[in-house]
Amino acid sequence: MNKQEPFRNKNNVIAVTEKIKRLYPGGSLKLMEVCGTHTMAIARYGLRDLMPDGLKLISGPGCPVCVTPASIINAAMEISEIPGSVIVTFGDMLCVPGSEKSLEVRKAEGADVRVLYSVFDMLEMAEKEKDKNFIFISVGFETTTPGIALSALEAGTRDLSNIFYLVANRLVIPAMDALCGSGETRIDGFICPGHVSVVIGYGAYRVIADKYGLPCVVAGFEPVDILLAISELVERVSNKTAGVANAYGRVVTEKGNLKAMEAMNRVFRPVTAEWRGIGSIPGSGLALRKEFIRFDALEKFQIELSSLPDPPGCGCGDVLKGIIIPSECGLFGKRCRPESPIGPCMVSSEGSCAAYYKYGVDDG
């Protein structure tokens, strides 16, 4: 039997849904997820339809592609015009619009833009094509960052001088802190990201739970996983107990993956960073430490990132903060569609707007 089967099993879904209905205290309750994969899974399985009236599942800034500032894309565009440059990226970043165009268009214009599944592929390319400079658009939360850090360590070991990182990695906890602290969004509890938590451990959310009195429960990605987390959150809200809990026990531990955290902290240091549509959040981004600064793309190519306003009417910021749902953005489905995205939430495979559009979510 597939190990995931119990977590997809219809009867289990029904049982946990009934439990949520029994525990639900009534009134209005907003639970926020901060993971793009949760955004997609909730839409894909239609879990909103199973919630009691009044219980709203809202999406937060959980998609690392969506929160990458346009200035990073623009920097990649600038670098792509330098002869001998190869822009290397995860597939998702290809279609995200910068101020003028996306990397997909730059590729069609003749720029050397390559999609990879693993950042280590870049090291192989760099060894084979020593006459080219390889620039990796480094995005991701704590799930992806350790792997990127390991690649930088490996690049150092191999003494590669033609690989660079355009660093736009972000950290989840400072973003959750900023969201709660701003008071712009009413949140009653967090569905915490599954894969990020494999790295940082569920204990990491205590700081949020204690500071704001909000329950934080880590969830996996199967329908029963997510429902179990919701059930736990509803119970805690009802009993006013807050705290943290782990509903993804088969892969997440309290302390997380210490080796991964070590690699991440060895290569990167926390910095103030801009989140597209949200603004600047202290300690929420990462930059290469001095020892690895020779791999920094902005340093190498002497590019300054400029802060740019979002396109007029673009509601990505409010969507990312959970203030509005995608269909409440004036551009959604009209000027902003997957084939002509205005903001990144529509184009990223884990963006809220992409999920709403793809799965036809009709959440009044």
Add this chain to the structure above:
Amino acid sequence: MKSERVLLAHGSGGRLTRDLIEKIIAPVFDNPELGRLGDTSALSETGNRMVMTTDSYVVTPLFFPGGDIGKLAVCGTVNDLATAGAKPVALSVGFIIEEGFSFESLEKILLSMKKTADSVPVPLITGDTKVVEKGRGHGIYVNTTGIGTVPDGIDLSPERIEPGDVVLINGPVGSHEASIICARNDFTLGSEIKSDCAPLYSLMESVLEAVPEVKCARDPTRGGIVSVLAELVESSGYGVALDEEKIPVMEQVGSVCEILGMDPLMMANEGKMIIIVSDEKAGACLEAMRRVPGFKESKPIGTVHAGKARLTLKTPYGTNRVLTMPMGNQLPRIC
């Protein structure tokens, strides 16, 4: 932001491909038969009894589990003819071969084409060959054009679809594209995933003999069953409701899709046919499909209805979601 240039995504079989054809290519030729944008076009001089279709093949890798570019080139065109219920009469082939391509590989492809064509059977009666300089050809590109005859009394057309009709498929979906992705990226996940590449004339022959009243048939290649059904929804103005539990997907294909974050319903097939038939004839149609070797797993997967003109999918949990025409290529997940 509209693109000034052709993007890779324009070739993916989704919305962008449709836009390219509908808005840029077809209007230039301003021809009513072309304008129908069917898988085949009828030759009016023959009283619409003869149909023609063409397709080009640019797949990499050239050889993959379950097939190769040659087999694909024969099956793809035979299957397009089959969507009109046509018996294949003849194929032509065009080769664009890159300088340096090995004769050994070329012969393998030719033999594969011959074997596949003989199995239908359909003769290859004319062709053309060009050679381009190294760097301009990716090994080999193949085009095949086919003509076929539609038997009297057979009229397969999306216009005939009506509320109450049943949507059938002859087996599990997504296998071809999953096989290509694994072969291309050297993913090894347990045993090999084979492409479902197969000629479908025998399937349609069996179906039309048993149920000549079948309404419509489409082969879900690029963009998968979602692409085909979303198009049918758009053109018919009716809704189609699919049942996720009924749509067969091989377990390994499902696993690859989960790892990469892709949807098997939007992945290419090369040996599948979506058949739309009235409710009363669905049973007989399924029996006729299951009698054909290799298609025992034929199943009903959804129904046409007069409600909102959308393609929807009922999940195993009783919830519904809307399926939209895929935009471009599916992108693998980051995290």
